[in-house]
Amino acid sequence: MAERSWSLGGALRGLFTTPVVDDEMWDDLEAALIGADFGPDLTDEILDHLRSEVDRLRITDPADVKRLLRETIEERLAAHDPTLRLSERPAVVLVVGVNGVGKTTTIGKFAKFLTGYQRSVVVGAADTFRAAAVDQLATWAERAGAGVVRPQQQGQDPASVAYQTVERAIADGTDIAIIDTAGRLQTKAGLMDELAKVRRVVEKLAPIAEVLLVLDGTTGQNGVAQAQAFIEHAGVTGLVITKLDGSAKGGFVLRVQQQTGIPIKLIGQGEGIGDLTGFTPHVFAQSLVP
Amino acid sequence: MATFGTLSDRLTQTFSALRTKGKLSPADVDGTVREIRRALLDADVALPVVKDFTGRVRERALGDEVNKALNPAQQVVKIVNDELVTILGGEQRRLQFAKSGPTVIMLAGLQGAGKTTLAGKLAKWLKNDGHTPMLVAADLQRPNAVQQLQVVGEQAGASVYAPEPGNGVGDPVRVAKDAMKVARDKQHDVVIVDTAGRLGVDAELMKQAASIRKAVDPDEVLFVIDAMIGQDAVATAQAFQEGVDFTGVVLSKLDGDARGGAALSVASVTGRPIMFASTGEGLDDFEPFHPDRMASRILDLGDILTLIEQA
Ligand SMILES: Nc1nc2c(ncn2[C@@H]2O[C@H](COP(=O)(O)OP(=O)(O)OP(=O)(O)O)[C@@H](O)[C@H]2O)c(=O)[nH]1
Ligand SMILES: Nc1nc2c(ncn2[C@@H]2O[C@H](COP(=O)(O)OP(=O)(O)OP(=O)(O)O)[C@@H](O)[C@H]2O)c(=O)[nH]1
Ligand SMILES: [Mg+2]
Ligand SMILES: [Mg+2]
Numbered sequence: 188m189a190e191r192s193w194s195l196g197g198a199l200r201g202l203f204t205t206p207v208v209d210d211e212m213w214d215d216l217e218a219a220l221i222g223a224d225f226g227p228d229l230t231d232e233i234l235d236h237l238r239s240e241v242d243r244l245r246i247t248d249p250a251d252v253k254r255l256l257r258e259t260i261e262e263r264l265a266a267h268d269p270t271l272r273l274s275e276r277p278a279v280v281l282v283v284g285v286n287g288v289g290k291t292t293t294i295g296k297f298a299k300f301l302t303g304y305q306r307s308v309v310v311g312a313a314d315t316f317r318a319a320a321v322d323q324l325a326t327w328a329e330r331a332g333a334g335v336v337r338p339q340q341q342g343q344d345p346a347s348v349a350y351q352t353v354e355r356a357i358a359d360g361t362d363i364a365i366i367d368t369a370g371r372l373q374t375k376a377g378l379m380d381e382l383a384k385v386r387r388v389v390e391k392l393a394p395i396a397e398v399l400l401v402l403d404g405t406t407g408q409n410g411v412a413q414a415q416a417f418i419e420h421a422g423v424t425g426l427v428i429t430k431l432d433g434s435a436k437g438g439f440v441l442r443v444q445q446q447t448g449i450p451i452k453l454i455g456q457g458e459g460i461g462d463l464t465g466f467t468p469h470v471f472a473q474s475l476v477p
Numbered sequence: 478m479a480t481f482g483t484l485s486d487r488l489t490q491t492f493s494a495l496r497t498k499g500k501l502s503p504a505d506v507d508g509t510v511r512e513i514r515r516a517l518l519d520a521d522v523a524l525p526v527v528k529d530f531t532g533r534v535r536e537r538a539l540g541d542e543v544n545k546a547l548n549p550a551q552q553v554v555k556i557v558n559d560e561l562v563t564i565l566g567g568e569q570r571r572l573q574f575a576k577s578g579p580t581v582i583m584l585a586g587l588q589g590a591g592k593t594t595l596a597g598k599l600a601k602w603l604k605n606d607g608h609t610p611m612l613v614a615a616d617l618q619r620p621n622a623v624q625q626l627q628v629v630g631e632q633a634g635a636s637v638y639a640p641e642p643g644n645g646v647g648d649p650v651r652v653a654k655d656a657m658k659v660a661r662d663k664q665h666d667v668v669i670v671d672t673a674g675r676l677g678v679d680a681e682l683m684k685q686a687a688s689i690r691k692a693v694d695p696d697e698v699l700f701v702i703d704a705m706i707g708q709d710a711v712a713t714a715q716a717f718q719e720g721v722d723f724t725g726v727v728l729s730k731l732d733g734d735a736r737g738g739a740a741l742s743v744a745s746v747t748g749r750p751i752m753f754a755s756t757g758e759g760l761d762d763f764e765p766f767h768p769d770r771m772a773s774r775i776l777d778l779g780d781i782l783t784l785i786e787q788a
Binding site for chain 1 (some may be wrong): 619625703
């Protein structure tokens, strides 16, 4: 596999080829982790851990430090189960997140992924706010071979569109209903309450199988605040990390997982309909620290 | 946000311990600089920029201006604040208008940064100022970007040039080129070109952006960047600077609680001025950029100044 631009490969290159474990190596490693958005606290924590392991195991070869780093990251990522729970019928999936992170695009890709496995899918355009958001979702639905429920009028209450989507999934015997919501910053109390309402209203018809929080891979430390707020207001069950086809490393998601215990379930790596994969800690750690 | 003010608290503590000394030792200064470094990293300022910045602060803090000051601790905080404002506001300036013919403003940036929304905001703002802006739909990639711009244009009361349906159909360079003739014929005095979001590492799309730039010969190329972006701000800003060579920066989504360290990263690495702040989804949520407000947002130093005065 070609080295991905978001891997730490570039930042680490040369780092572990020095003959000895010395201060310079530790400084460079710190710079690489900070540069990958792990944040100062988690970076210190990881470095402390590595240092004590290096002492304990009497490691002298930097190549072994690199292996340790990869294992540490993988271990932390693997502490949570990334399996999607979609066994209910219909399985209702609510997709939430701040503005512009890739919610609607992810729904398009995810719907295609599911129809590819012969599951019937309907998507609900409960973003009744953003300009052309409904059309955008409808375009994706068409590409994915999924049905779409549109609002009956401009600016309709998102909760009622969500309700109608699930209602239709039940009536048609559709396997999976995915509901798109408008982007909202986690600091906007009114908009966060609106999400709680969408949940409540949908749950009158069917339990919600997954609430996926989409996080933009280019985000910095604010990602943690986003996750905390959406967990509180929307009951998030899984994370989707998008835009990992760029040069950002997405290290903040480790902090998010560690602080919230919510697993990463999907990874977005492009604007094409096929650019979505499940999350495998081993592959992720291997790509990050090649 | 939970971490807000912790720098304030820590620095106030450090400084009140120093107060009795009257003079700062290099060790005192190092301790302070370490706290500032950490706070900048928490605010997502890029590491190379943090290093540069703290290096300069350290040097000045050890110099005469601090040793001769009545309250050295306070003087250090003032230096930090001054340095921040200097970088953020280095070359504060307004929009550049064309001397003849329509003024062309091209928007560029990563996917989802807020370009299309900004196109509407700029159009509305310019219209209120007596201009006759025309929006150009040169994002033919993102699903229904053309419709989005049409809706936004309607909300702003500005006309939209959208000859192609988009969703992968049409050539954005061609649209941009044709738009210039249309603008002249219809006597629009400002042309705002919306472009597709693209990654810094996407060489092909970056070349397309450069071709659009060449086709419209803009007076301003505004690089729109999300205030929530992390350490990648530097690589991305550099890629756009090399790829399209923007003339100014717009920081978006400042209505959230991100500290916005990217502002410092981008301003100091590219030397381009931050011209506007985007502060919401509505078309009026937009204002000229204020370096002093941004400085206190990133480091929350305003409070420290008062706290030290009272200590
Ligand atoms: N490169 C890249 N771009 C992506 C990815 N996912 C989404 N995008 C792009 O990001 C932009 C925003 O995506 P949307 O799906 O509209 O995001 P959203 O969260 O629905 O946005 P709002 O509804 O406005 O809050 C679009 O230009 C997408 O094509 C990804 O994994 N990689
Ligand atoms: N809260 C907030 N949301 C914003 C701001 N600017 C834009 N948005 C939202 O961010 C999302 C993306 O904005 P767009 O204008 O579509 O971004 P774009 O850069 O054109 O995106 P692409 O064309 O997909 O690359 C939308 O949901 C906007 O409403 C802002 O300043 N604050
Ligand atoms: Mg959307
Ligand atoms: Mg756009």
